[in-house]
Structures are given as C-alpha cells and as structure tokens.
Amino acid sequence: MTEQTRIFLADYTPPNWLVEQVHLTFALSPAATRVKSRIRFAPNTATSDRDFFLHGEGPALISAAIDGAPVTPEMVRGGLTCAVPDRAFTWEAEVEISPATNTALEGLYTSNGMYCTQCEAEGFRKITFYPDRPDVMAPFTVRIEGDEKVMLSNGNPTGAGEGWAEWTDPWPKPAYLFALVAGDLVAREDRFTTMSGKTVDLKLWTRPGPDEGKTEFGMEALKASMTWDEEVYKREYDLDIFQIVAVSDFNMGAMENKGLNIFNTSAVLASPETSTDANFERIEAIIAHEYFHNWTGNRITCRDWFQLSLKEGLTVFRDQQFSGDMRSKAVCRINDVLSLRGRQFREDNGPLAHPVQPDSFVEINNFYTATIYEKGAEVIRMLHTLVGQEDYDRALELYFDRHDGEAATIQDWVRVFEDATGRDLTQFKRWYSQAGTPRLSVTDEFRDGSYTLHFKQETPPTPGQEVKDPRVIPIAMGLLNPNGDEVLPTTVLEMTEAEQSFTFDGLAAKPVPSLLRGFSAPVILKRDSSASERAFLLAHDTDPFNKWEAGRALAKDVLVGMVTHGSTPDAAYLQALTTMLRDDQLDPAFRALALRQPGQDDIAQTLFDAGITPDPLAIWRASETLAQEVAEHLQDVAPRLSAEMDVTAPFAPTAAQAGKRALGLGLLSLTTRLDGGHAAQALYDRADNMTLKLGALGCLLDAEVGEEALARFHAEFDGDALVIDKWFAMQVAHASPQNAVDVAEKLSAHKDFNWKNPNRFRALFGALTMNPAGFHTVSGKGYELFADWLIRLDPVNPQIAARMTTGFETWRRYDADRRAMIRGALERILGTKGISSDTAEMVARMLG
CATH class of the missing domain: 2.60.40.1730 (tricorn interacting facor f3 domain)
Structure with a gap:
C-alpha cells in the first residue's frame, strides 16, 4: 500500500x-x-x-x-x-x-x-x-x-x-x-x-x-x-x-x-433522439453550475482545499435556485432532497462521514463528496432562510465586494453574513465543523386552545466526533385545522437548544402540524403520526414538499410493515395515492414523484435505524408486491391518465412536457405488470425520443421480454457512446436479484465495455451497486466481482476507483455473513500491492 x-x-x-x-x-x-x-x-x-x-x-x-x-x-x-x-x-x-x-x-x-x-x-x-x-x-x-x-x-x-x-x-x-x-x-x-x-x-x-x-x-x-x-x-x-x-x-x-x-460529454451533449428528459435537466443544471463558478469559485476562490465547500456548496445552491426558476420549484426541491438523502445522508450515517469543512485528509480527491456539495448547499439554504432574501442579497454583495480576486475561507464567508446582518453566527458554524445528520424528534400537546410542539435534537457519533453540540435548526412549519384550512401560514422557528418548545395560542381545535416545510434543514424528522394524518397532509397540505413527503412516509410505513410483519398494503395509502393521481390541479411531474416508491436502499436504512437488520431480498420482494398491488388498484384509473399524459406536440425538453412523460412512464410501469409488456412494446415501437424509448425498454426488461428490444436498441445506437452507456446500465439496473451479478459479469466481457472510460465503468458497476438485492446477493459474488474490477482499475485511474468504492460504504448495516464477505473484499483491495493512496484512504476509512 x-x-x-x-x-x-x-x-x-x-x-x-x-x-x-x-x-x-x-x-x-x-x-x-x-x-x-x-x-x-x-x-x-x-x-x-x-x-x-x-x-x-x-x-x-x-x-x-x-x-x-x-x-x-x-x-x-x-x-x-x-x-x-x-x-x-x-x-x-x-x-x-x-x-x-x-x-x-x-x-x-x-x-x-x-x-x-x-x-x-x-x-x-x-x-x-x-x-x-x-x-x-x-x-x-x-x-x-x-x-x-x-x-x-x-x-x-x-x-x-x-x-x-x-x-x-x-x-x-x-x-x-x-x-x-x-x-x-x-x-x-x-x-x-x-x-x-x-x-x-x-x-x-x-x-x-x-x-x-x-x-x-x-x-x-x-x-x-x-x-x-x-x-x-x-x-x-x-x-x-x-x-x-x-x-x-x-x-x-x-x-x-x-x-x-x-x-464530460454526458454533461453537455443532448438531442431528443439520444437524451432523456433527465439528461436535459442535468445538462442545464451543470452548465449553470460551471458558469456560476466564474464568480463563486474563480473570481473568489478557496484559500485551501479545506474550504472546498466555500465554492462548491454556494455554487450548488445557486444552480438549485436557477433550476427552480427554469422549471418547477417544488419538483426541483423534491429531487434535490431525494439526491441529498440518497447520497449525503448515506454518507453521514456511515464510516465516510465528515464535516462540510474537514479538518484533515490524505487525498483531497476523496473529498469531492455529497457532504461538500449537497450538504454545503443546504447550509447556505439555511442561512438564506434565517436571514431572509433582502439580507442574503446584502451579504452576497458584500462578499463579492470584499473578496473579489482573493482566496477566501469559510470563516470569511460567515463573517460577511455577520457583518451584513448583525447576527452572531458562532453556533451556526457548527454546521460546517460537525459531521452527521441531526435527528429532530417532535412531540406535541393541545390544551385550552394552546398547541405546543416539543423538539429535541441529537446527532449520532461519527468517526472522530463522539460528542455533538446543538446546532441552529431553522424549522419552517405551518398548522392546519381539522377541515384542512391553514390556520398558521409558513413560519420559521429557530431552534438553538438541545431541547426546545414552541407554543401557539388561540386555536379552536387541535391542529395538524406541517413540519420542516420545503425541507428547511437537512435533518431526519422523527414524529409518531398515524396513517390517517399523513393521508390528511397528502390531501390538504399547502406546502408541496410536505404534501409529497406525507405520501412518501405512507409508502415507507407500508413497505416497512410488509418487510417486518408480512402485512398487506394499507388501504388508506392506496386510496390517498388514487386521490392524488386524480387531482388534475397537481403538476404531472409532482404526481410522477409521488407515484414512485421509496428506494430499496432508503428502506434498508430505515430498518437499520429502527434496530432491524435489513434483508435486501426481502425488501425487493416487498417492493415488488407493493408495486403489483398498486397496479391492480389503479388499473381502472391508469388508462385515462396515461392518455391524458400523451404529448402530441413535437418533442421539447420543457418542464411541462417532461412532467407528462414522467407520469405516463410511471403508469406504464404499473400497466406492464398486468399486460405482460404489450403496451410497453407498442410504445417502444413508436417512440420518437429517448425518454419514451428508454422508459419503454425498462418496462420490457422488468417483464423479462426485452431481449429483442435490447438488440434493436444496440443496433440503432451502436457507436454513440453516451447511448450505449445507457444500454449497459439499463440491463443491470433492471436485472432480477438472481441475475444481476451474472448480467454485469457478462457485460464486462462485451466488446463495447471500454472499462478505462469513466462513463462506461460507472454505467456498468454503478448500476450494479445501485441494484441492492442483486449486489448484496447471499453468495457474495457481487462483492467479489466489484472488488476484482476496482483492483484492476486502480492503477489506471485511481480517482474513479476510489470514488466507486463507495458502493461498499453501507456494509455495516447488513447481517454477519454479508459483513464478513464485504470486509474480506475491502481487505483484499487494501492489501493489493501498489494500491493508490486515493483508494487506500477510502477503504481504510470504511474499515475503520
């Protein structure tokens, strides 16, 4: 080493x-x-x-x-x-x-x-x-x-x-x-x-x-x-x-x-025939991000690499603002949070946890992480929430005036806000220095017209940081009365203590709280609430994020119950989902997100947090069962909705068209479970854009009738590297748990698998690690194959090898047999003669 x-x-x-x-x-x-x-x-x-x-x-x-x-x-x-x-x-x-x-x-x-x-x-x-x-x-x-x-x-x-x-x-x-x-x-x-x-x-x-x-x-x-x-x-x-x-x-x-x-060609080149709506949206955001760096990164750069989030967190926040203005603020915010939870929360809850401003590193390349970027952006979003738009604008103007042409620090950045607003942000700076995701527990009580919310914050230990001090947490919230009317519009509470209570007087009845609106802080909210209350919020909450969050919480409850107790899908969830889908006043993109199940990795973490060892195969089976139940429940609704989502105008990468295509494909995935793929095949045959073609192909693969379409797809796009990346990724992503590793291994021997190209390597092995039940197959062959390829890649491109090791980062949440096999794979990587310092640091941190 x-x-x-x-x-x-x-x-x-x-x-x-x-x-x-x-x-x-x-x-x-x-x-x-x-x-x-x-x-x-x-x-x-x-x-x-x-x-x-x-x-x-x-x-x-x-x-x-x-x-x-x-x-x-x-x-x-x-x-x-x-x-x-x-x-x-x-x-x-x-x-x-x-x-x-x-x-x-x-x-x-x-x-x-x-x-x-x-x-x-x-x-x-x-x-x-x-x-x-x-x-x-x-x-x-x-x-x-x-x-x-x-x-x-x-x-x-x-x-x-x-x-x-x-x-x-x-x-x-x-x-x-x-x-x-x-x-x-x-x-x-x-x-x-x-x-x-x-x-x-x-x-x-x-x-x-x-x-x-x-x-x-x-x-x-x-x-x-x-x-x-x-x-x-x-x-x-x-x-x-x-x-x-x-x-x-x-x-x-x-x-x-x-x-x-x-x-990277994948982040700038696009056409309707070769790029999906998601590709267009990603390209728009990345181009904005890099251009915005001209001021937040170039004109004002970082003094040293410990200040990396000074430029990256701020520029991510700026590109998120831009995307919200160009598209749907609500949908963009939901997608931002999905990315944060899927990548950064996972990082914060494992052996790779580190502060937004790390205090040490071996290889700086290993700290281009979701914590630096996405959590860094959330810290700035909280500042924006706490000081308001006017003071935020004043602070940014001071930042540009004071530090133009300089290499600045995070401390310089915070000081600008203190000087512009008169606020003491000493406690707020803990968001930069403390790793981990705070858990925000909430209880409530109602007495004589007064409603009180009791909050408690605590952050679990992370590597090198056993004890955490309370942080400033901006809690955007509202209150709804029992008939669904809002009796308290969005108000921001500033929590500064480990435990803190807030009381609201003059209420005629006990309200339903809508907490953490817009996801106002990157925390895990823990509150006992019933399925009926969540269904109520899904139907009545005026905050789009919390409306979606209520539906997602319902779905998570259902899936956790199915995994742990073998229960059947809750009727309240199915009815709430139907009501939401039928609401034509809601953005189709929002409805498409609400229709999507929580990810299997999300359910695994939820079980682990509850003290239950997750079984990836059991989670997959529950997800499949729920999808089948939803498909059957919606079989009378889906055809009408699908027809309404058909876009007859020429393709345009607009938010309106993309939302319709997203909902249409979400419904098609359900219909495929009932018709064996006939509707998906018809869509594939007539599709004139990559969004519909790839969506239909995924449905055919799920129905295990996609071999002919796969061959046609490859023949049509042979030589187009970015599309063939999709061809590789789709096969592994849609493979069954029993076949995923075999599919990946077979594809790794394909003539088009140029493993030295970062996009191609990520397409194949990124898809494998994001197929949890397949990657974590009980035989351990997924771990062996992945480790073999990381060892092969490391001397050629240590940066990519090191970043890809994160496929192993959640290993401690699984059962003893899987942990032993993953530990063995990690130790084999670390023990490889000549392993790079990039990869060695990542693996050593995971092993602890």
Missing part, C-alpha cells in the same frame, strides 16, 4: 512566495510534450519564511534557470527545492511529459486524439513544477504550438498563426483553474450581450461528426445561465469569450476553468 501522509487544516501556513505572472509554452506531442514555464515570483510579506518549493509529480526536468542563470534544483518527494534570491526573481524551466500514457486523466492527457487538461484539485503539478495550491493566484499567458486544428486555453485569444496560438487570462487564478484543449474540433457559435452592453463570443466545441448536432441545447442553457446570474445575483461575465469543450474521457461531470469550461 502506498504510504499515506495526512494533511491538517490546523497546519495551514501562507505561501512563502507569490506569483506575479505566468508564461507557459506548450510544444505538443502525444508521447513527449515539452512545457516551458517563465514565472515571476515575489516574496510574500505575510511570512518571513523564504524556503522555495515547487510541486511536481511526473514531469521530467530538462533545465531550470533563475533570472537567466542556470540552476540545479534538488528533486524531493512531491516536487523540487532550490536556492533562490531573497527578492523578486524570474524562474524558468523546461519539462517533458507524456499525455498519451496519462490514463489517470489528471494534468495533460489525450482523449480520442484530443489534448485535454484536468487540474482540480492537484493536477497542474503533473504538467510542470509550480506552487500548486489555490491561494497562489496569478494571470497566465499561454502559447500552444502543434499541428492541431484548434488550440485553446484560458482567457482571451491574443494571437494565432500557422502551428501556434496564444491566450491571455488577465484575471489572477490558481493553477487548478488552468485549462488547455487542442485537437480537431468544431464549434457552435453564438453571442451574448451583458447588462453593461458588452458583447461576449460564445463557443461550444466538440469533435466533428454526430456530436455536432447535440450542442444546441447546451448553448441555450449557457445563455439562460448568463441572463439569470445577471438578473438574480447582478454578476456580469468578465472576458471577451466564453468557451465549453465536450470531452469523452473525463473523471468529473465538468470543470469551471476560467473562460474555458471542460465538460
């Missing part, structure tokens, strides 16, 4: 040397790219330490000079050191790197003949020797030399000729935001006029061929993002050109490099 060095937030010291200017020259060659750097250093007056160290991992040093005089640096672990003058000086170096053999996809690498970079978090040190830390910011000028048709870098174009191009970025940036792309590319071009009247050229680059026809939506999403950021945050773009490049081999979804965003 690779030796691991732990880095601590408490050990932060400012850089000894600052950078005033960077000039880079790249002479591109697949196996031997030469990089010349000329860097102007100046002593940092914030420290008296003048030791000189440059990060470097992989570049072969050819020469180095200071102020033109050759020097011989000392090569040390992680970089080099050198004697330097105690004054400003110019460092020059030439190195050689091999992009073609860089399978880790960090630094400069090649993807299908295209040169590409990925430098966040610490990839720039694989390009040349440099102080690769986010608090060292400088303007860059980049010259690219080569035979490539198109050569791009950050900033504005400042020169070009036969075999060369030059780019200058006037805005100081850290090295992690550096970008270079070169290759045979074509662009969709457009223009945007900013609120001050400045014209910005927009270019979305892709490889020539079929991908050219998949860029229109991405361009429109970019322009919508730029407009929204001006209107809502008053932020204007600051360069002459904004560019996006689609790359097929990319570890992340996208990267916000200043003025030159690099995107």
Whole structure:
C-alpha cells in the first residue's frame, strides 16, 4: 500500500512566495510534450519564511534557470527545492511529459486524439513544477504550438498563426483553474450581450461528426445561465469569450476553468433522439453550475482545499435556485432532497462521514463528496432562510465586494453574513465543523386552545466526533385545522437548544402540524403520526414538499410493515395515492414523484435505524408486491391518465412536457405488470425520443421480454457512446436479484465495455451497486466481482476507483455473513500491492 501522509487544516501556513505572472509554452506531442514555464515570483510579506518549493509529480526536468542563470534544483518527494534570491526573481524551466500514457486523466492527457487538461484539485503539478495550491493566484499567458486544428486555453485569444496560438487570462487564478484543449474540433457559435452592453463570443466545441448536432441545447442553457446570474445575483461575465469543450474521457461531470469550461460529454451533449428528459435537466443544471463558478469559485476562490465547500456548496445552491426558476420549484426541491438523502445522508450515517469543512485528509480527491456539495448547499439554504432574501442579497454583495480576486475561507464567508446582518453566527458554524445528520424528534400537546410542539435534537457519533453540540435548526412549519384550512401560514422557528418548545395560542381545535416545510434543514424528522394524518397532509397540505413527503412516509410505513410483519398494503395509502393521481390541479411531474416508491436502499436504512437488520431480498420482494398491488388498484384509473399524459406536440425538453412523460412512464410501469409488456412494446415501437424509448425498454426488461428490444436498441445506437452507456446500465439496473451479478459479469466481457472510460465503468458497476438485492446477493459474488474490477482499475485511474468504492460504504448495516464477505473484499483491495493512496484512504476509512 502506498504510504499515506495526512494533511491538517490546523497546519495551514501562507505561501512563502507569490506569483506575479505566468508564461507557459506548450510544444505538443502525444508521447513527449515539452512545457516551458517563465514565472515571476515575489516574496510574500505575510511570512518571513523564504524556503522555495515547487510541486511536481511526473514531469521530467530538462533545465531550470533563475533570472537567466542556470540552476540545479534538488528533486524531493512531491516536487523540487532550490536556492533562490531573497527578492523578486524570474524562474524558468523546461519539462517533458507524456499525455498519451496519462490514463489517470489528471494534468495533460489525450482523449480520442484530443489534448485535454484536468487540474482540480492537484493536477497542474503533473504538467510542470509550480506552487500548486489555490491561494497562489496569478494571470497566465499561454502559447500552444502543434499541428492541431484548434488550440485553446484560458482567457482571451491574443494571437494565432500557422502551428501556434496564444491566450491571455488577465484575471489572477490558481493553477487548478488552468485549462488547455487542442485537437480537431468544431464549434457552435453564438453571442451574448451583458447588462453593461458588452458583447461576449460564445463557443461550444466538440469533435466533428454526430456530436455536432447535440450542442444546441447546451448553448441555450449557457445563455439562460448568463441572463439569470445577471438578473438574480447582478454578476456580469468578465472576458471577451466564453468557451465549453465536450470531452469523452473525463473523471468529473465538468470543470469551471476560467473562460474555458471542460465538460464530460454526458454533461453537455443532448438531442431528443439520444437524451432523456433527465439528461436535459442535468445538462442545464451543470452548465449553470460551471458558469456560476466564474464568480463563486474563480473570481473568489478557496484559500485551501479545506474550504472546498466555500465554492462548491454556494455554487450548488445557486444552480438549485436557477433550476427552480427554469422549471418547477417544488419538483426541483423534491429531487434535490431525494439526491441529498440518497447520497449525503448515506454518507453521514456511515464510516465516510465528515464535516462540510474537514479538518484533515490524505487525498483531497476523496473529498469531492455529497457532504461538500449537497450538504454545503443546504447550509447556505439555511442561512438564506434565517436571514431572509433582502439580507442574503446584502451579504452576497458584500462578499463579492470584499473578496473579489482573493482566496477566501469559510470563516470569511460567515463573517460577511455577520457583518451584513448583525447576527452572531458562532453556533451556526457548527454546521460546517460537525459531521452527521441531526435527528429532530417532535412531540406535541393541545390544551385550552394552546398547541405546543416539543423538539429535541441529537446527532449520532461519527468517526472522530463522539460528542455533538446543538446546532441552529431553522424549522419552517405551518398548522392546519381539522377541515384542512391553514390556520398558521409558513413560519420559521429557530431552534438553538438541545431541547426546545414552541407554543401557539388561540386555536379552536387541535391542529395538524406541517413540519420542516420545503425541507428547511437537512435533518431526519422523527414524529409518531398515524396513517390517517399523513393521508390528511397528502390531501390538504399547502406546502408541496410536505404534501409529497406525507405520501412518501405512507409508502415507507407500508413497505416497512410488509418487510417486518408480512402485512398487506394499507388501504388508506392506496386510496390517498388514487386521490392524488386524480387531482388534475397537481403538476404531472409532482404526481410522477409521488407515484414512485421509496428506494430499496432508503428502506434498508430505515430498518437499520429502527434496530432491524435489513434483508435486501426481502425488501425487493416487498417492493415488488407493493408495486403489483398498486397496479391492480389503479388499473381502472391508469388508462385515462396515461392518455391524458400523451404529448402530441413535437418533442421539447420543457418542464411541462417532461412532467407528462414522467407520469405516463410511471403508469406504464404499473400497466406492464398486468399486460405482460404489450403496451410497453407498442410504445417502444413508436417512440420518437429517448425518454419514451428508454422508459419503454425498462418496462420490457422488468417483464423479462426485452431481449429483442435490447438488440434493436444496440443496433440503432451502436457507436454513440453516451447511448450505449445507457444500454449497459439499463440491463443491470433492471436485472432480477438472481441475475444481476451474472448480467454485469457478462457485460464486462462485451466488446463495447471500454472499462478505462469513466462513463462506461460507472454505467456498468454503478448500476450494479445501485441494484441492492442483486449486489448484496447471499453468495457474495457481487462483492467479489466489484472488488476484482476496482483492483484492476486502480492503477489506471485511481480517482474513479476510489470514488466507486463507495458502493461498499453501507456494509455495516447488513447481517454477519454479508459483513464478513464485504470486509474480506475491502481487505483484499487494501492489501493489493501498489494500491493508490486515493483508494487506500477510502477503504481504510470504511474499515475503520
């Protein structure tokens, strides 16, 4: 196992040397790219330490000079050191790197003949020797030399000729935001006029061929993002050109490099024939996210990687706001919470739990997590809720004014809110420093017209944090009287104590509380309530989130009862579901979400929290039984509703059309249980868009009559990488528990399984780990297969291997036999000779 060095937030010291200017020259060659750097250093007056160290991992040093005089640096672990003058000086170096053999996809690498970079978090040190830390910011000028048709870098174009191009970025940036792309590319071009009247050229680059026809939506999403950021945050773009490049081999979804965003093809390319409604929505959100980083991440970056949520949490919150404005606020909020609970709550409740601001790490790549992103966004949402829109706007304006051009900290961010609002946020900062999901228990009482809610908060121990202090919890709530009228509109309670009560007077009857409206805090709400009360809230609650939450709670109660007691579906739930589906005043997208069962992983965690060891197969059987009961109960309602959801207009990736398709496909999945797949086959045969085609294919696979459709699907889309990713994932996701591992193993030997491509690897093995009953088959062969492939992937791409290990993170919730088999798989991974520090850290944390 690779030796691991732990880095601590408490050990932060400012850089000894600052950078005033960077000039880079790249002479591109697949196996031997030469990089010349000329860097102007100046002593940092914030420290008296003048030791000189440059990060470097992989570049072969050819020469180095200071102020033109050759020097011989000392090569040390992680970089080099050198004697330097105690004054400003110019460092020059030439190195050689091999992009073609860089399978880790960090630094400069090649993807299908295209040169590409990925430098966040610490990839720039694989390009040349440099102080690769986010608090060292400088303007860059980049010259690219080569035979490539198109050569791009950050900033504005400042020169070009036969075999060369030059780019200058006037805005100081850290090295992690550096970008270079070169290759045979074509662009969709457009223009945007900013609120001050400045014209910005927009270019979305892709490889020539079929991908050219998949860029229109991405361009429109970019322009919508730029407009929204001006209107809502008053932020204007600051360069002459904004560019996006689609790359097929990319570890992340996208990267916000200043003025030159690099995107995974899956996060930017879309067409009705090849992309689902979910793909369109995801692309819109990611394009917005990366563009919004121009101010919340680029203009103001993070001082060190412990501040990662400073840029990521804030930018996720901003892209969630954007999506809510572009689509349905209620549906977007529900989807955000589903993602939070499915990913971040799972993280918080297991061995990988960590604070939004970690206090240490071994590999920063392992902390690009749901806690940093999604929980970080929830922390900012709570701030927004506590201070209100007006004070939030005032605080953000102060943040931009005070820290523009700086590398800031989370403490700087909180201080801005304190200064703008006069509030003391000392206790609120615990959301950044304490890991774990608080449990918020509630009881109530009604006496003589007074209604009292008693709250108690407690957070279970997490690794390294046994004791938790009370946090500030904003509880948005309302009260409804017994006839369904709202007697208290949404009010925000601020809970600050471990136990706290709130009383409401002047009520004629005991009300029904609607708690945590809009999911106002990332907590687990624990309150004993009856099925009839939940059905009442599903019918009458004025808050869309809590209306949906009531139906989901009913479904969870039903499923837990079926798993633990073998009970039958509750009639109240089935009737409430029918009433909700028949309500034409409700958004079809909302009804589609309400129709969807809680996930099997969610039920497993619910059982575990109740002290019951979950059986994945029993949960699957209960889910199947409930779906069958719902299908039979709705068999008279479904045909009419399905007909109403038929979209006759030409396909458009709008919220209105997407909602109808979502509800229609949800109903089709139920109908398939009764007709054996006839309606699904008819839909597949006539479908003119990927949403309907893929939805129908999933139904056919569930009915075990999809082999012919699978073959047709592959033949139709052979060569389209993003669609074939779907083909791989669908087969494993819809496989029965008995067959899932065998299907995955067979597909891993398929000629199209390019396991070195991150999208393809995630499509297959991500689908396996998200098929709980299949992955956790009692034989343990799912664990063996997954571990084998992680061990194979690790030396090629340690980042992806490390992130995929999270498929094992819930292992402690299962029975002794499964725990023993998973522990054995994890120990086998950890004991593999040469295992990367990325993967080793993740596995070691899971083992505890």
